[in-house]
Amino acid sequence: MAIKTLKASTLYTPYQVLHDVSIIIKNGVVEEISESNSGFDIDLRGLIVAPGYVDTHIHGCCGIDITSLTTARELNNLSTGLTRFGVTSFVPTLVSSPHANIIRILKLLSSARRSIEGAKALGIGLEGPYINPEKRGAQSINAIRAPSLEELDQYMGLLDNPPLIIHLAPEVKGAYELIQRASLHGAIVSIGHTDADYETTMRAIALGATRATHLFNAMRGIHHREPGAAMALMDNANVYLELITDFIHLRPEIILFVLKYAGWQRVVLVTDAMAAAGLGDGEYVLGDLHVIVSNGRASLPDGTLAGSSLTIDQAVRNMISLGLSPNVAISMATDIAARSIGLMRMGCLRPGCIADAVVLDDKYRVINTIINGTGQGLDAR
Numbered sequence: 001m002a003i004k005t006l007k008a009s010t011l012y013t014p015y016q017v018l019h020d021v022s023i024i025i026k027n028g029v030v031e032e033i034s035e036s037n038s039g040f041d042i043d044l045r046g047l048i049v050a051p052g053y054v055d056t057h058i059h060g061c062c063g064i065d066i067t068s069l070t071t072a073r074e075l076n077n078l079s080t081g082l083t084r085f086g087v088t089s090f091v092p093t094l095v096s097s098p099h100a101n102i103i104r105i106l107k108l109l110s111s112a113r114r115s116i117e118g119a120k121a122l123g124i125g126l127e128g129p130y131i132n133p134e135k136r137g138a139q140s141i142n143a144i145r146a147p148s149l150e151e152l153d154q155y156m157g158l159l160d161n162p163p164l165i166i167h168l169a170p171e172v173k174g175a176y177e178l179i180q181r182a183s184l185h186g187a188i189v190s191i192g193h194t195d196a197d198y199e200t201t202m203r204a205i206a207l208g209a210t211r212a213t214h215l216f217n218a219m220r221g222i223h224h225r226e227p228g229a230a231m232a233l234m235d236n237a238n239v240y241l242e243l244i245t246d247f248i249h250l251r252p253e254i255i256l257f258v259l260k261y262a263g264w265q266r267v268v269l270v271t272d273a274m275a276a277a278g279l280g281d282g283e284y285v286l287g288d289l290h291v292i293v294s295n296g297r298a299s300l301p302d303g304t305l306a307g308s309s310l311t312i313d314q315a316v317r318n319m320i321s322l323g324l325s326p327n328v329a330i331s332m333a334t335d336i337a338a339r340s341i342g343l344m345r346m347g348c349l350r351p352g353c354i355a356d357a358v359v360l361d362d363k364y365r366v367i368n369t370i371i372n373g374t375g376q377g378l379d380a381r
Contacts, residue, residue, distance in 0.1 A: 003024065003025065003026045003031075004024075004025045004026075004041050004042060004373055005022050005023070005024050005025075005034075005039065005040040005041045005042070006022065006023040006025065006040065006041070006042040006044055006049065007021075007022050007040035007042065007043055007044055007045055008020075008021060008022075008023060008044045008045070008047060008048070008049040009044070009045050009046055009047060009048070010047075010048045010049070011023065011033070011048075011049050011050075011349060012048065012049070012050040012051070012326070012327050012330050012349070013051075013348060013349050013350055014050055014051050014327055014330045014331045014334050014335055014347070014348065014349070015327060015331055015335070016327070017327055018033065018035075020035070021033055021034060021035055022034040022035075022036065022038070022040050023049065023349065023355075023357075025355040025373040027373075028354065028355050028372035028373045028374075029352065029353070029354060029355055029373075030349055030350060030351055030352065030353045030354075030355050031351060032351055033349075033350070033351065044359060047359050047360065047361060047367060048359070048360040048361070048362070048364070049349070049357050049358075049359055049360075050330050050334065050349070050357065050358050050360060051088075051330070051334040051335065051346075051347045051348050051349050051353070051356065051357060051358070052086060052087065052088025052089065052119075052334070052346075052347070052356035052357050052358050052369060052370065052371065053085070053086045053087045053088065053089075053312045053313065053316070053333045053334060053337075053358060054087075054088070054089045054090070054333065054334055054337040054338045054343075054346060054347045055082070055087050055089075055090040055091070055270060055271055055273075055312045055333075055337070056090070056091045056125070056165070056242075056268060056270055056337050056340060056341055057091065057093050057125060057127070057165075057213070057214070057242055057270035057271070057272055058082075058090050058091065058092070058093055058270070058271050058272070058273050058277075059093050059094070059095060059127075059272065059273060059274045059275075059286060059307050060078065060273060060274045060275040060276075060277065060286070060307075061078055061081055061082055061085075061273055061275065061277040061278050061311075062077065062078060062081030062082075062275070062277065062278045062279065063275050063279055063284075064077060064078040064081075064275055065274065065275045065284070065285050065286060065287070066078070066092045066093060066094060066105070067094045067095050067097055067101070067105070067286070067287040067288075068285060068287065068288075069092075069105055069108055070108075071108075072108065072111065072112035072115065072116075075092075075108070075109070075112050075113070075116055075121065076112070076115070076116045076117055076118070078092075078118075079116040079117065079118035079119050079120075079121060080116075080117050080118035080119075081118070081278060082118060082119040083118045083119055083369040083371070084278065084366065084369075085278070085311040085312055085313045085314075085366060086312065086313045086358035086360075086366040086369055087119045087312055087369070088119050088120065088346075088356035088357070088358070088369060088370075088371050089119055089120045089122050089338070089343075089346055089347075089356065090119050090120070090121060090122065091121075091122050091123055091124065091125045091163070091165060091341065092105075092109060092121050092124055092125065093124070093125030093126070093127055093165070094124070094125065094126055094127065094128075094287070095127055095128055095138070095139050095140070095143075095286060095287040095289075096127070096128030096129040096131065096136070096139040096140055096143035096144050096287070097128070097129065097140075097143050097287060098143055099148075099151055099154075102126065102151075102155065103154065103155075103158065105124070106124060106155060106158040106159065107158060109121060109124060109161075110158060110159075110160040110161070113160075113161060118371070119369075119371070120356075120371070121161075122161060122162075122163065122341070122343070123159060123161055123162050123163040123164055123165065123341070124155075124159065124164055124165070125164075125165040125167065126155070126164070126165070126166050126167060127139075127167040127192070127193070127213065128143065128144060128167065128168075128193065129143050129144050129145050130144075130145070130146070130147040130148075130166070130168040130169065130172060130174075130175065130178065131144055131167070131168060131169045131172070131192070131193035131194070132169040132171060132172055132193055132194050132195050132196075134195055135169065135193045135194055135195050135218045135219060135220075136193060136218070137193060137217070137218040137304060137305065138286055138289055138291065138299075138300055138304055138305065138307060139193070139287070139289075140287055140288050140289060143287070143288075146172060146173055146174050147168065147172065147173075147174035147175050147177070147178035148174075148178075149174075149177065149178060149181055152166070152178060152181060152182060152187075153181075156185050156187065162186060162342070163186070163187065163188050163341045163342055163343075164182075164186075164187040164188065165187070165188045165189075165190055165211070165341065166178070166182055166187055166188070166189050166190065167190045167191075167192045167193065167213045168189065168190075168191070168192070168193075168194075169191070169192070169193055169194035169195070169196060170191055170194060170196050170200055170201060170203070170204035170209065171194060171195060171196040171197075171200050175204065176203070176204065176207055179204055179207045179208050179209055180207050180208055182208070183207070183208030183209075184208075186342075188210060188211060188340075188341055188342070189204075189208055189209040189210065189211070190209065190210075190211035190212065190213045190242070191204055191205075191209050191211070191212055191213060191219075191229060191233060192212065192213020192214060192217075192218060192219055193213065193218045193219065194218075194219045194220065194229050195219075195220050195229075196219075196220060196228075196229045196232075197220065197226055197228060197229070198226065198227040198228055198229070198231060198232045199232075200229075201228075201229040201232035201233060202232045202235075202236075205232065205233075205236050205238070205239060209239070210238060210239055210240060210340075211239065211240045211241075211242065211268075211340060212230075212233040212234075212239060212240070212241045212242055213242055214242050214243070214244050214249065214270065214272055215230060215233060215234075215241045215242055215243055215258065216230050216249075216250060216254060217244065217249050217250070217305070234258065234261055234262040237266070239266065240266050240267075240268050240336070240339075240340035241258060241262060241266055241267050241268065242268050242269075242270045242272075243255060243258065243267055243268070243269060243270070243332075244270060244271065244272050244308055244310065244315075245269055245310075245315045245318045245319055246296070246308050246309075246310040246314070246315070246318070247318060248296065248297050248305070248308065249272075249305065249308065252322055255319075255322065256322060259324075264324070264328055264331075264332065265336065266336065266340075267332050267336065268332060268333075268336055268337045268340050269312065269315045269316065269319065269329075269332045269333040269337065270312075270315075270337075271308055271310045271311060271312050271315060272307045272308050272310070273307060273308050273309065273310055273311065274286045274291060274298055274307035274308065274309070276291070276293040276298055276309040277308070277309050277310065277311055278309075278311060279309075280293070280309070281293045281294055281295065281296070284298075286298075286307055291307070293309050296309055297309075312333050313358075313364070313365070313366050315333065316329045316330055316332075316333050316364060317329075317363075317364050317365075319332065320364060326364065334347035334348065335347040335348050354372065355370065355372055355373035356370065356371050356372065357369075357370040357375075358370070359375070
């Protein structure tokens with residue numbers, strides 16, 4: 001049985017901060033955190049070790065669009081590219097797409113995910129097609145349709161690696177029925193791209209919805225006579241709240257308001273990233289839409305925001321820049337993110353946790369990414 005011992009100056013569990021410890025890994029799992037000064041295999045002194053980042057809402061990166069995936073090689077290139085940003089697990093997320101294309105992507109993911117070499121591809125996210133067309137944002141109106149229990153059953157039947165996250169608008173006809181069917185079978189329902197009022201959103205939460213899709217973006221906001229979907233989502237302690245913290249989708253003041261009102265313990269940092277992430281300005285695709293990235297802002301030709309070019313490590317650094325403790329910011333991209341999709345052994349570095357980690361410098365920049373106890377260039381002494 002392979003055993004590795006990593007020596008680190010600082011360890012985030014992520015909630016607790018330990019100093020001058022050894023992380024003992026056996027068969028890809030954290031077996032022990034030791035404070036002894038005995039021998040070690042990997043020297044990470046002078047660096048920070050934190051759980052690997054878990055991006056639960058991402059449409060692409062490194063020039064690759066998930067909704068348009070055609071080969072296992074593309075998925076592998078995306079997976080390996082994400083490790084540059086400390087990502088060890090991600091949920092490949094499609095924008096609204098025809099049923100046949102969703103089936104095709106599900107089959108591709110099922111056949112290819114076990115052979116990818118980088119970050120782990122977990123389940124699948126469907127941001128649409130069951131959304132309000134008036135709040136579609138950067139989604140093809142031709143692919144948006146009414147919720148279908150038959151389609152849902154087919155998606156669940158093809159899913160070989162949970163979770164399935166369904167992002168939908170609760171006010172559309174048939175949404176309540178789909179929320180209940182999805183929840184019954186273990187899928188996760190996230191409310192977004194919606195014009196639902198407060199009461200409709202509260203009903204959807206009572207029926208099983210447990211996440212907010214990029215809170216405030218593409219949803220009815222707060223009004224003094226109609227609290228709206230955003231307030232209902234914040235008002236429920238069992239709902240996890242996605243935030244895109246690129247300071248483009250949300251002003252810093254709104255981010256801080258959410259933390260004060262709802263508490264940081266259920267905030268999930270997501271990128272909502274598209275193919276431009278990691279590449280910079282230029283012209284890209286998101287599903288079948290043309291997207292222009294200029295000065296880091298991704299938008300359709302008419303100016304509508306279209307995902308982001310954010311990377312999860314930058315999302316964490318942005319939160320730290322707002323005055324959050326690093327362990328709190330890191331928690332939102334690790335343990336809280338993993339728990340929001342029902343994964344209790346990812347996003348943590350304690351005995352029993354999967355040995356996925358990110359190695360950071362003192363400015364929280366990624367130095368290395370470790371998956372199942374193995375990282376690039378981390379050779380034993």
